[in-house]
Amino acid sequence: MAGLDEVQLRPEDDGDFDMADEVEGLKSRVTRKKGRGFDDKVQEQSGVFDRVEEVGDGPGPLKSVEGWIVFVKNIHEEAQEDDVNEVFGAYGNIKNIHINLDRRTGFIKGYVLVEYETFKEASKAIENMNGAKMLGQQIQVDWAFVKPTTERRRSRR
Numbered sequence: 001m002a003g004l005d006e007v008q009l010r011p012e013d014d015g016d017f018d019m020a021d022e023v024e025g026l027k028s029r030v031t032r033k034k035g036r037g038f039d040d041k042v043q044e045q046s047g048v049f050d051r052v053e054e055v056g057d058g059p060g061p062l063k064s065v066e067g068w069i070v071f072v073k074n075i076h077e078e079a080q081e082d083d084v085n086e087v088f089g090a091y092g093n094i095k096n097i098h099i100n101l102d103r104r105t106g107f108i109k110g111y112v113l114v115e116y117e118t119f120k121e122a123s124k125a126i127e128n129m130n131g132a133k134m135l136g137q138q139i140q141v142d143w144a145f146v147k148p149t150t151e152r153r154r155s156r157r
Helices: 019-029 040-045 081-091 119-129
Strands: 068-073 094-101 108-116 140-143
Touching: 068 081, 068 119, 081 094, 081 108, 081 119, 108 119, 119 140
Parallel strands: none
Antiparallel strands: 068 108, 068 140, 094 108
């Protein structure tokens, strides 16, 4: 950054110039903004976030920002996305299927996340598929996100 003695100051029409005005002009043009990707749009939108609607008062399922996510465990390692889509698509419109693969083997790690648009579709899939067999293995199906209980743990003293 250039120092004040390196800055060319413009004289006013009458030959005099006001140093304080020039310094204020420089200060207004040079601002430091901290943080990655900080810009004026982020500053304007600050405090505006998506809200997640809750169902019921007690512990239970939570909606993600986009939909209702079901966690499927004990998936056969050679299962494909089409297999999961075929089985779970019978209970509603699937928005997204997330399958994690083992880098070394290229097979499924053993679990899948299936996202439905509505609570009714997701709960129907959990109810019907929990304990069912898929490709010869008994799968376990439950909510991916659940509300914590309202009980507080006792602290050790």
